[in-house]
Amino acid sequence: MTPPRPLPELDRPGVRVQTLVLLRWAAIGGQLLALLIVGLGLGYPVPWMPALTAIAASVALNISLSARYRWGDRLDGRGTLVHLGYDLVQLSVLLYLTGGLNNPFALLLLVPVTISATLLSAQSTVALLLFALALLAALWRWHLPLPWPDGEAMELPALYSLGVVAAIALGMVFLAFYAWQVSAEARRRQAALVATQTALDREARMGALGSLAAAAAHELGGPLGTITLIARDLHDGLANDPDLGPDVDLLQQEVRRCRDILTGISERAEAEDPFPILPLPVLLREVADTFEPARVPIEIISGWPQGQVPIVRRGPELLHGLANLISNALRHAGSVVRLEAGSTASELWLRVSDDGPGFPPDLLPKLGAPFLGPSLSGSGSTGLGIFIATTLLERTGARLAFSNAPEGGARVDIRWHRADIELPPAAPAAPTEPNPHG
Incomplete structure (x- = not known):
C-alpha cells in the first residue's frame, strides 16, 4: 500500500479564514487593553496616534476578511504565510513605538512563528522564522524609548538587552522546531490511519x-x-x-x-464469509496461501492436542494485520519465513520470523510509527505496512514486540489474552429439511 502523495510545500491547506480572524481579534483586544492600562491606568506616556493607527490597520484587515470570505473558507499555505507575516510586522511596529525588546510584550513575537509551525510546511515556517529573526534584530537596534513615568528614559544594560534578544531568538527556533515536529507526526499518523481505514472499508x-x-x-x-x-x-x-x-x-x-x-x-x-469462526492453524494457512507462489517457502509450526486447538474469528483486522507482517518478512527473508503459534494457560501467541538481515538496531524502537522514511528504514520503505499491521492487530487486543533473533533475522511476537481472541468451538449446525423443489 503506498502512502498518500504529499502535497506541494506551499499548497498545503493552511487555516480557516475565520480561525485566523478570531485569533487576530484576540490579539487586537489584548493590544488595546495593554495600551489602556499602561497609558490611562498607570499614566505612562504612550504614542497614542501611531499605536492606535497600527491597531486600526488590523481591525480594517479583519473586517475585510470577514466580508470577503465565507465562514468555512480556507486560506492556502501562501495566504496564511502572508497573514502571519503581517501580524509580525504589526506587532513589531507596536513594539518599536513602545520600547522595542525592552517591552515585556516582545515575547509575543513567538506566537505567529509557532502558529506557522503547527499549520504550514517546513519551508513556509523557515521563511517566517527568518523574517521574525530579522525583525527581532531590527527592534534590538532601533526603537523608541520604553514609556516610563515622569518622562524618564529607562535604559537597560547592553549585555542584558543582548540576552533578551538571544532568549527570544532561541525560543523562536526551539518552539518552531518542536511544534513542527509534533504537528508533522500528527499529520503522518492521520494519513496512515486513513490508509488503514480504507483497507478495512474495502x-x-x-x-x-x-x-x-x-x-x-x-x-x-x-x-x-x-x-x-x-x-x-x-x-x-x-x-x-x-x-x-x-x-x-x-x-x-x-x-x-x-x-x-x-x-x-x-x-x-x-x-468468502468475512467473519467465520476458524481454528487458528487453518487461518494461518489461509493467510499464507494468499502469497503462493512465494519467493521463499512459508513454514507454519503449531501443535495443540486434539480438541484443544484455539478457535478465532476470521476478522479483517486479523487477516490484514498478519498479511502485512508476512509480506514484510517475505521481502527480506533469505530462504524461509516461519509462522509459529502456541499458547499458555492465559495467553495465545504468534511469531512471524525470517532469516534475513533483521531490523536495523536503530529502527527497532521506532517500529509501529507511520512513515519512518527511507533514511531510517534503509530500504526505501516508509514503515506504513508495519504501522497498519500494528494498528489492526491492536484492535483485536494484541500486543506486538519487534526484535532480532539471536541466530539472525527479524522477529515479530504477537500476544493476546486468550479471553480477548479465543472463541468457544462452534456448535454443529442443526440438520435442515430437504428442499421440496430440488
Whole structure:
C-alpha cells in the first residue's frame, strides 16, 4: 500500500479564514487593553496616534476578511504565510513605538512563528522564522524609548538587552522546531490511519457484497423452484410437439443453468464469509496461501492436542494485520519465513520470523510509527505496512514486540489474552429439511 502523495510545500491547506480572524481579534483586544492600562491606568506616556493607527490597520484587515470570505473558507499555505507575516510586522511596529525588546510584550513575537509551525510546511515556517529573526534584530537596534513615568528614559544594560534578544531568538527556533515536529507526526499518523481505514472499508464492502449475493441467491431460489415445476409439466405435455417441443427443451436448459448459477453464487458467498469462526492453524494457512507462489517457502509450526486447538474469528483486522507482517518478512527473508503459534494457560501467541538481515538496531524502537522514511528504514520503505499491521492487530487486543533473533533475522511476537481472541468451538449446525423443489 503506498502512502498518500504529499502535497506541494506551499499548497498545503493552511487555516480557516475565520480561525485566523478570531485569533487576530484576540490579539487586537489584548493590544488595546495593554495600551489602556499602561497609558490611562498607570499614566505612562504612550504614542497614542501611531499605536492606535497600527491597531486600526488590523481591525480594517479583519473586517475585510470577514466580508470577503465565507465562514468555512480556507486560506492556502501562501495566504496564511502572508497573514502571519503581517501580524509580525504589526506587532513589531507596536513594539518599536513602545520600547522595542525592552517591552515585556516582545515575547509575543513567538506566537505567529509557532502558529506557522503547527499549520504550514517546513519551508513556509523557515521563511517566517527568518523574517521574525530579522525583525527581532531590527527592534534590538532601533526603537523608541520604553514609556516610563515622569518622562524618564529607562535604559537597560547592553549585555542584558543582548540576552533578551538571544532568549527570544532561541525560543523562536526551539518552539518552531518542536511544534513542527509534533504537528508533522500528527499529520503522518492521520494519513496512515486513513490508509488503514480504507483497507478495512474495502474488506467490509467485499463482505457486504458476498452477503448480498448469498441473500439474493436464497430469495431467488423459491421463484426458480416454481418455474422448474412449470417447465417440467410443460415438457411432459409438449415434448413431442414439433412446434413447441424445442422451445420447452430450451426453457428447461435455461432453468437448470439459472439453478447452477445461483448455487455457485451461494457457495462462493459462503466461502468468502468475512467473519467465520476458524481454528487458528487453518487461518494461518489461509493467510499464507494468499502469497503462493512465494519467493521463499512459508513454514507454519503449531501443535495443540486434539480438541484443544484455539478457535478465532476470521476478522479483517486479523487477516490484514498478519498479511502485512508476512509480506514484510517475505521481502527480506533469505530462504524461509516461519509462522509459529502456541499458547499458555492465559495467553495465545504468534511469531512471524525470517532469516534475513533483521531490523536495523536503530529502527527497532521506532517500529509501529507511520512513515519512518527511507533514511531510517534503509530500504526505501516508509514503515506504513508495519504501522497498519500494528494498528489492526491492536484492535483485536494484541500486543506486538519487534526484535532480532539471536541466530539472525527479524522477529515479530504477537500476544493476546486468550479471553480477548479465543472463541468457544462452534456448535454443529442443526440438520435442515430437504428442499421440496430440488
